[in-house]
Amino acid sequence: MTTDTFIPAMPPRLSKRLSPIKAILQARRNVIAVWPEEAYFASFLAQKFFLRWLFIANSPRTVRHVLFSNVENYPKSDEMKNALGPLIGNSMLLSDGGTWRRQRRNATPAFHVSRIKQFSETMAATAAEQAERWGQEIDQGGGQIELEMGEQMAQVTAEVICRTMFSSDLGDKAEVIYQSFTEYIDALRQVEFDEFMGLPTWLPKRPRPRARRALARINQVLDAMIHARRGHEDEYQDLLSILLAVPDEDTGGDRPHDEIRDELSVFFFAGHETTANALAWTWYLLSQAPSVEKRFHDEIDRVLEGRQPAYADVARLPYVLSVFEEAMRLYPPIPILTRKARAEDKIAGKTIPAGSFVAVCPWLLHRHRGLWRNPDHFDPDRFYYEKVEPPAGMEPPKPRHKLAYVPFGAGPRTCIGASFARTEAVLILATLGQRYRLRLRPGHPVEPQSRLTLRPRHGLPMTIERR
Ligand code: HEM
Numbered sequence: 001m002t003t004d005t006f007i008p009a010m011p012p013r014l015s016k017r018l019s020p021i022k023a024i025l026q027a028r029r030n031v032i033a034v035w036p037e038e039a040y041f042a043s044f045l046a047q048k049f050f051l052r053w054l055f056i057a058n059s060p061r062t063v064r065h066v067l068f069s070n071v072e073n074y075p076k077s078d079e080m081k082n083a084l085g086p087l088i089g090n091s092m093l094l095s096d097g098g099t100w101r102r103q104r105r106n107a108t109p110a111f112h113v114s115r116i117k118q119f120s121e122t123m124a125a126t127a128a129e130q131a132e133r134w135g136q137e138i139d140q141g142g143g144q145i146e147l148e149m150g151e152q153m154a155q156v157t158a159e160v161i162c163r164t165m166f167s168s169d170l171g172d173k174a175e176v177i178y179q180s181f182t183e184y185i186d187a188l189r190q191v192e193f194d195e196f197m198g199l200p201t202w203l204p205k206r207p208r209p210r211a212r213r214a215l216a217r218i219n220q221v222l223d224a225m226i227h228a229r230r231g232h233e234d235e236y237q238d239l240l241s242i243l244l245a246v247p248d249e250d251t252g253g254d255r256p257h258d259e260i261r262d263e264l265s266v267f268f269f270a271g272h273e274t275t276a277n278a279l280a281w282t283w284y285l286l287s288q289a290p291s292v293e294k295r296f297h298d299e300i301d302r303v304l305e306g307r308q309p310a311y312a313d314v315a316r317l318p319y320v321l322s323v324f325e326e327a328m329r330l331y332p333p334i335p336i337l338t339r340k341a342r343a344e345d346k347i348a349g350k351t352i353p354a355g356s357f358v359a360v361c362p363w364l365l366h367r368h369r370g371l372w373r374n375p376d377h378f379d380p381d382r383f384y385y386e387k388v389e390p391p392a393g394m395e396p397p398k399p400r401h402k403l404a405y406v407p408f409g410a411g412p413r414t415c416i417g418a419s420f421a422r423t424e425a426v427l428i429l430a431t432l433g434q435r436y437r438l439r440l441r442p443g444h445p446v447e448p449q450s451r452l453t454l455r456p457r458h459g460l461p462m463t464i465e466r467r
Pocket residue numbers: 092093094104161266267270271272274275278328332333334337338406407408409410412413414415416417418420421
């Protein structure tokens with residue numbers, strides 16, 4: 001184990017269960033702050049919120065049941081569709097049955113390893129532009145600058161998605177998108193969050209015109225991309241051309257514009273917001289663990305010898321990848337995956353009534369006391385020594401259960417972009433880490449907060465200095 005492992009920021013751990021009312025109020029603020037210590041030992045959790053049950057599969061066996069063996073009984077819930085529908089319609093993340101199968105089949109070629117290899121050039125080049133921008137700002141700022149890392153990482157990942165999947169530059173619109181998406185999730189009517197989390201919905205509602213305005217700004221950007229492509233579909237082989245070429249199921253003609261935009265939207269948001277958060281958390285963790293940061297920089301310097309990283313380097317940077325994997329263990333970008341039981345079922349001897357909410361919660365699973373050693377500690381070696389022979393005399397890590405670690409979900413609904421994201425993350429971390437060292441603003445409070453994705457509640461203002 002690394003010498004300076006530390007316990008990174010997390011909400012205070014409760015010693016006992018909250019009363020139902022307190023649990024609801026806490027869940028509305030931050031759902032990952034609601035579980036008592038005992039939840040981190042449990043293999044299956046059941047909580048009744050007044051008339052409705054919320055169950056959490058919290059062991060490899062129960063996760064397998066929900067996401068693999070009985071997956072047909074656990075579709076995405078209507079409530080999740082209500083919360084995200086205005087943004088992404090009935091696109092792949094939310095759809096079920098034949099519609100989902102068709103959408104997944106259509107998009108799969110865009111994620112083939114040969115495509116990811118091609119995309120890696122754009123990923124590295126986009127990261128290099130970000131590095132260049134930081135350099136210019138540092139020169140103007142007299143040696144160092146402070147930037148909000150969530151926003152910085154969203155800028156680079158949004159640009160990567162647009163360039164690779166839609167062959168289009170986002171440029172200064174990246175900031176509009178970041179701000180609008182943040183506004184959208186902040187302004188979502190609270191009732192939609194409550195439904196999404198399986199909470200009762202009788203609590204006061206917040207107005208939603210802000211969400212609609214944010215959505216309109218996002219749609220404007222996506223619409224422009226679609227319009228610019230119309231008539232030029234054959235000139236490109238990217239995801240946007242694939243989506244435009246798919247005929248309408250009923251008429252065989254062109255599909256409605258909104259349907260195409262929804263599909264574009266899901267790749268855009270699922271494809272950049274998650275990776276951006278994971279990267280922002282990675283920089284935070286590195287800034288708090290000097291010996292990990294040193295090994296991270298040393299590997300980058302040794303492997304790249306000052307040149308820009310390429311696809312082949314991803315496999316040669318196992319420590320960089322392990323740091324990223326450990327960041328997603330501690331801060332899973334999607335901290336809770338919710339489903340609804342279609343029919344009555346039994347899990348771990350417990351009856352699951354039809355209509356119950358059933359969730360898999362990477363936040364809990366990744367910190368489970370029975371599945372991980374020192375689960376709250378930041379220790380990339382638990383992933384590193386799965387890839388690299390441990391030094392003589394060091395005990396190899398115990399093999400870990402595949403379903404103890406599910407940042408990308410699992411089963412048929414697993415993330416279609418997992419390889420894309422891993423490649424992109426290593427290339428971005430290596431490009432920026434080659435030139436810069438990042439430091440959290442001293443005394444800044446860090447609190448992970450679940451708002452669809454796991455974001456730092458007060459942001460992550462970080463100082464960037466040349467190495
Ligand atoms: C670190 C980055 C990422 C993380 C942690 C992540 C996580 C996830 C998770 C947990 C799911 C499953 C949700 C569920 O079961 O309810 C999912 C699904 C999905 N992700 Fe990702 N994702 C990442 C990057 C990406 C990228 C880069 C793309 C596309 C470019 C993408 C596109 C999607 C899509 C379309 C789905 C829906 C798949 C389906 O239902 O068949 N994701 N992602």
